[in-house]
Amino acid sequence: MKLIKTLGIAYQSLSKHKVRTALTVLGIVIGVGAVIIVMAAGEGVKGFVTDEIAAFGYDIIEIEVKTPNTGKTSTQNATQMAQGLSITTLKLSDAEAISKLPYVKTMNVGVIGQEVFNYGGNTKTSMIFGTDENFLDAYNISLAQGANLTAEHNNSLSKVVVLGYELKNKIFGTEEALGKIVKIRNKNFKVIGVLEERGASFMMDFDNIALVPVTTLQKQLMGIDHISFMIAKLNDTSFVDQAVIEISDILRERHNILEPDPDKYDFSVNTMQEALDMLTVILDGITLLLIAIASISLVVGGIGIMNIMYVSVSERTYEIGLRKAVGASNKEILRQFLYEAALVTFGGAIAGVMFGALISWLIVIIAKSQSFGWSFVLPISSVVLSVVVAVGIGLLFGLLPAKKASKLDPIEALRRS
Amino acid sequence: MANKLIEITDLRKQFGSDEVITKVLHGVSFTVNEGEYMAIMGPSGSGKSTLMHIIGFLDRLTTGSYLYNGLDVTKFSDNKLASIRNSEVGFVFQQFNLLSNTTVFDNVKLPLLYSEKKNKDELVKQAIAAVDLEHRTNYISNKLSGGEKQRVAIARAIVNQPKIIFADEPTGNLDSKAGTKIMEIFEALHQEGKTIMLVTHEQDTANHAGRILSIRDGLIASDIMVEKRRLASEAVLQK
Numbered sequence: 001m002k003l004i005k006t007l008g009i010a011y012q013s014l015s016k017h018k019v020r021t022a023l024t025v026l027g028i029v030i031g032v033g034a035v036i037i038v039m040a041a042g043e044g045v046k047g048f049v050t051d052e053i054a055a056f057g058y059d060i061i062e063i064e065v066k067t068p069n070t071g072k073t074s075t076q077n078a079t080q081m082a083q084g085l086s087i088t089t090l091k092l093s094d095a096e097a098i099s100k101l102p103y104v105k106t107m108n109v110g111v112i113g114q115e116v117f118n119y120g121g122n123t124k125t126s127m128i129f130g131t132d133e134n135f136l137d138a139y140n141i142s143l144a145q146g147a148n149l150t151a152e153h154n155n156s157l158s159k160v161v162v163l164g165y166e167l168k169n170k171i172f173g174t175e176e177a178l179g180k181i182v183k184i185r186n187k188n189f190k191v192i193g194v195l196e197e198r199g200a201s202f203m204m205d206f207d208n209i210a211l212v213p214v215t216t217l218q219k220q221l222m223g224i225d226h227i228s229f230m231i232a233k234l235n236d237t238s239f240v241d242q243a244v245i246e247i248s249d250i251l252r253e254r255h256n257i258l259e260p261d262p263d264k265y266d267f268s269v270n271t272m273q274e275a276l277d278m279l280t281v282i283l284d285g286i287t288l289l290l291i292a293i294a295s296i297s298l299v300v301g302g303i304g305i306m307n308i309m310y311v312s313v314s315e316r317t318y319e320i321g322l323r324k325a326v327g328a329s330n331k332e333i334l335r336q337f338l339y340e341a342a343l344v345t346f347g348g349a350i351a352g353v354m355f356g357a358l359i360s361w362l363i364v365i366i367a368k369s370q371s372f373g374w375s376f377v378l379p380i381s382s383v384v385l386s387v388v389v390a391v392g393i394g395l396l397f398g399l400l401p402a403k404k405a406s407k408l409d410p411i412e413a414l415r416r417s
Numbered sequence: 418m419a420n421k422l423i424e425i426t427d428l429r430k431q432f433g434s435d436e437v438i439t440k441v442l443h444g445v446s447f448t449v450n451e452g453e454y455m456a457i458m459g460p461s462g463s464g465k466s467t468l469m470h471i472i473g474f475l476d477r478l479t480t481g482s483y484l485y486n487g488l489d490v491t492k493f494s495d496n497k498l499a500s501i502r503n504s505e506v507g508f509v510f511q512q513f514n515l516l517s518n519t520t521v522f523d524n525v526k527l528p529l530l531y532s533e534k535k536n537k538d539e540l541v542k543q544a545i546a547a548v549d550l551e552h553r554t555n556y557i558s559n560k561l562s563g564g565e566k567q568r569v570a571i572a573r574a575i576v577n578q579p580k581i582i583f584a585d586e587p588t589g590n591l592d593s594k595a596g597t598k599i600m601e602i603f604e605a606l607h608q609e610g611k612t613i614m615l616v617t618h619e620q621d622t623a624n625h626a627g628r629i630l631s632i633r634d635g636l637i638a639s640d641i642m643v644e645k646r647r648l649a650s651e652a653v654l655q656k
Contacts, residue, residue, distance in 0.1 A: 009530055016518050322514050325475060326528035326573070327503020329496045411475050414514060 006332065010339035017312075021344060024308045028348025028394070029355055031298030032386045036356025037363070038294045039382035042287030044364060046280060048374045053276045055140055059237045062270045063098075063247060064229040065090050072268035088226040089255050089266045092214070095230045097250050103239040108134035108231040111217050111224070117210065118183040119171045126167050128184070128210045130217025130227075136195075138231040141206060146178045146193030153213040157220060162193040166207035184212070185221055244269050295389075301348070302393035305341055309401035313337065313408075320405050321413025334406035341398025342391050349390035353383050421487075422580065422612055423449040423472055428481035430467055441467045443635040444481070449614065451580065454607040456615040456626035464635040466585055469616045473506055473583040474498045503531050507574025511586035513566040515558040515573075521545065522554050525572045532577055544576040545569075548602055564595025571602055581612040588622055600625050 014021045065087035070077040092109060099107035111130035116123060129135065133149050136142065144165060153160055161182060168177050168191075177191045189212065198206040218224050234243055248262070248269050257265055313320070320333055328336075357378050367374040430442040441464045449455060449472075459465040470476040471483065474490065475498075483490040485501070493501070502508075507528075515524045525544050529537040545554055548568035553561060558569060567587060574582050584603065588596035604625060607613050615626055623629050624643065631638040 005530065012523075318514070319516060322516070323527070323531075324499065325502060325508050325514075327499055327531040327577075329499040329531070331496070332499075332531060411470050414510065 006335045007339050007343065009336050010343055013316075013336070014340055014343060020308060020312075024305055024344050025348040025351065027301030027304040028298070028345050028390055029352040031294070031301040032349045032352025032390050033356035033359065034294035034297050035291055035386045035389075036353055036378070036382055037359050038287060038290040039386075040356065040360035040376070040378050041363060042283060042290070043377040043379050043382075044360070044367075044374045046283050046287075047377055048372065049279050049283065050276060053272050053279075056138075056272055057140065057233075058272045059234045059240070060138060060272060061232045061234065061240065061243050061247065062229060062272075063090070063094075063232070063251070063267055064270070065226075066266060066268040068266045069264060071263050072270070087266055088224070090227050090230070091225065092227060094251055094254055095227070097254060098230065098232055098247055101232075101243065101246060101250075103235045103243065104232050105235050106134040106137055106233045108132060108138040108233070109214055109227045110135070110229050110231075111214055111222065111227050112229075113217060113222055115184050115210070115221065117167070117171055118186075119180065122171060124167065124170050126164075126170075126208055126210055128212060128217065128221075130214035130222075131211055132214055134231075134233070135211055138233055139206070141198055142196045144194045144196040146191070148193060149211060149213055154215045157216045158213055159187060159189045159216060159220065160192045160213065161189040162195060162211040163191060164195050164205075164207045164209045165197040166205075167210060168194045170208075184210075187220060240271050240273070244271060298386075298390060298393060301390075302345075302397040305344060305394055306397035306401060309337065309341055309398050310404070312340075313401045313405045316405075317408060317413045317416050320408050321410045321416070324408070324410035325414060330406040333408075334402050337402030337405045338395055338398050341394040341402070345390045345394025346387070349387040352390070353386065356386075420451040421448050422451040422453075422485070424482075424484040425472065426482045428468075428471065428478050428483065430464070430471060430476075430479050441635055442471075442478075445632070445635070445637055446481075447630060447637065447640060449612065451612055452607075452610050453628060454603075454613045454615075454626045455628045455630060456617055456623035457630045457632060458617060458620070458623045459632035459638075460618060463632045465616050465618075465632045468632065469583055469585055469614065472614070473508065473581075474502050475508075499531075503528055504577060505580050507577065507579040507582045509567070509570050509574050509582065509584040509587045511589040513563075513570045513590075515566055515569055517559050519558055520554070521550060521556050521558060521561070521569050521572075524558050524569055525576050527573060528577045534577065540576055540578070541572075544572040547575060547605075548572045562595070563591050564598060567591060567595070567599050568602065571599070571606075575606065575611075579611070581614060582606060583614050583616075585616045586618070587615070588617075588619070596622070 066072050067077045067080045067085060067087065070080070095107050095109045098104060109132055113128050113130070114125060115128045116125050131149065132154055133151055136148055143162070146162070149160065149162060152158070161184065163171065163177060171177070171182060172180065177194060180191050181188045182191055183189070195206065214227065232243065232247065234240065248265070251267050252260065252265065255266055262268070323333060360378065361376050364374055364376040425448070426446045428442055428445045429440070431438050431440045433439050445468060457465045457468060467476070471478050474493075478491065516527065522541055522545070526537060526541045529540060534540060542551075542554075545551055548571050550565060550568050550572065553565060558566065561569065567590075582603070587603070588599055591599065600622065603613055603615070613626070615622065617623050626643060628640070628642050630640050
């Protein structure tokens with residue numbers, strides 16, 4: 001009852017200074033809005049990444065080359081690979097050995113390179129994958145036109161190519177591409193298929209790649225006998241843990257690595273769950289950092305409240321004296337000013353949530369227009385958290401001015417009027 | 418026999434710290450009976466307002482004793498003093514001290530915000546009616562004349578149905594017509610049985626009271642019942 005009564009008094013006082021109250025609220029609106037935007041964006045991106053990984057499926061295991069004596073997620077490995085350190089120990093025969101495991105449904109291998117494509121004088125540079133007939137299945141991509149690569153293509157080092165949707169348009173425009181000859185490093189390749197439009201997916205633009213038989217890329221174009229990666233698709237996700245161990249053992253044996261220490265290996269065996277966990281940790285870290293930055297504006301809003309509350313106490317000294325003269329106790333004055341601060345922040349927090357939600361929604365609209373499958377997520381926890389923190393900040397920063405108000409001597413306060 | 422409401426004995430009050438001490442009241446003793454209409458008179462700086470603040474529970478004495486209804490006020494906590502200010506006394510100030518941009522109704526209601534009394538709106542209406550301001554109930558206080566503002570202040574002072582009304586120079590800022598109206602209201606309240614303590618430096622205003630306590634240099638210079646003073650004056654005139 002006392003709470004409602006004091007809230008009523010606080011509300012009356014605030015409503016008499018509408019502009020000042022509105023400006024004070026603005027600081028909190030921006031602070032809470034920023035926190036909501038960051039949290040909603042964090043959740044949205046996390047959902048986006050999870051969906052992207054789910055699109056590949058959790059039943060696949062990726063094996064790729066790694067700098068020996070480094071952790072697979074280490075900066076050292078990433079740097080050396082980026083600098084072009086070539087690990088040549090992963091071979092097609094490794095893939096054949098792994099494919100013999102009973103739970104391995106299909107095995108896809110690949111070499112990645114960059115080549116110049118030429119058709120009728122039109123030259124384009126694009127990423128090229130030397131791979132096999134299982135690439136489409138491993139990455140869940142379909143053909144828009146024509147046919148897939150086959151085992152026969154690889155056996156016979158055929159000069160055939162499947163073009164990504166966008167790459168086909170870049171090279172051929174609206175012209176039919178199937179059956180046409182495109183030059184890759186001045187060698188004639190026959191276009192046998194075009195991939196469906198897929199867009200950028202999980203840090204790879206599938207619309208701007210070309211697929212050729214891995215043996216063709218190795219022997220005809222690059223002059224190598226190693227591969228860069230393998231993807232094993234399993235019969236079921238329940239085999240994932242077992243597969244990681246057994247694939248590692250097979251490759252360790254074949255590469256003559258005695259010590260069963262993954263850091264010593266010249267390859268890494270990765271699951272999609274690992275990738276998701278790693279990305280989730282990174283995204284959570286980034287979100288937390290951004291929330292911390294956004295929270296600064298919330299604290300600034302709190303300082304704004306303290307400032308305004310001090311001004312308010314000074315301005316209303318006479319009112320405080322009068323209230324005390326007619327029977328308000330120190331506690332009642334303290335409560336009134338604290339509730340004023342809490343009301344301002346609560347109102348600001350609610351407006352901030354709405355403002356943040358609106359901006360987050362607009363961001364999603366823009367992201368979607370840029371082909372990012374990002375959905376609008378407004379976690380209830382973020383709403384509750386930001387409102388509670390905002391009101392807490394209001395109470396915290398309102399406490400000192402409220403104490404000052406409650407300790408005013410009524411006679412002195414009335415005299416100052 | 419009238420009930421002793423206030424008993425002050427050897428009341429002393431000083432302000433300031435060890436280095437600069439200002440002694441305002443030097444040992445004041447008097448009693449006030451319930452229903453009495455008393456004026457405290459004295460020149461500026463005599464200590465009359467300080468005395469009113471102490472007996473009005475707004476300030477504490479330095480030494481001496483103050484019994485209210487037989488209870489030792491010096492032992493009251495700040496909360497108890499606030500509660501007594503709310504339920505037992507009403508204040509009327511020279512500067513009116515109304516909340517600006519607030520209606521007459523809300524100004525009068527202010528003490529009730531800190532009271533547990535029921536039917537608050539009804540009490541506010543009764544208090545406004547007692548000062549003949551029903552037609553101004555929803556007016557913003559800033560738009561009223563000085564006399565009307567002081568009547569609002571009186572309504573606020575009586576809304577909690579207090580035993581005592583303290584008025585500090587209530588006509589000090591008013592013209593004579595408005596001042597007369599205010600004094601008529603005090604007279605009516607006195608007739609209703611309220612104890613009224615009026616602080617003033619104007620003899621005409623003090624003459625409305627039944628008793629005049631004169632303060633000079635922090636001491637009681639005289640304490641005269643007005644009726645006796647009137648008889649004494651008439652006797653002097655007859656001689």
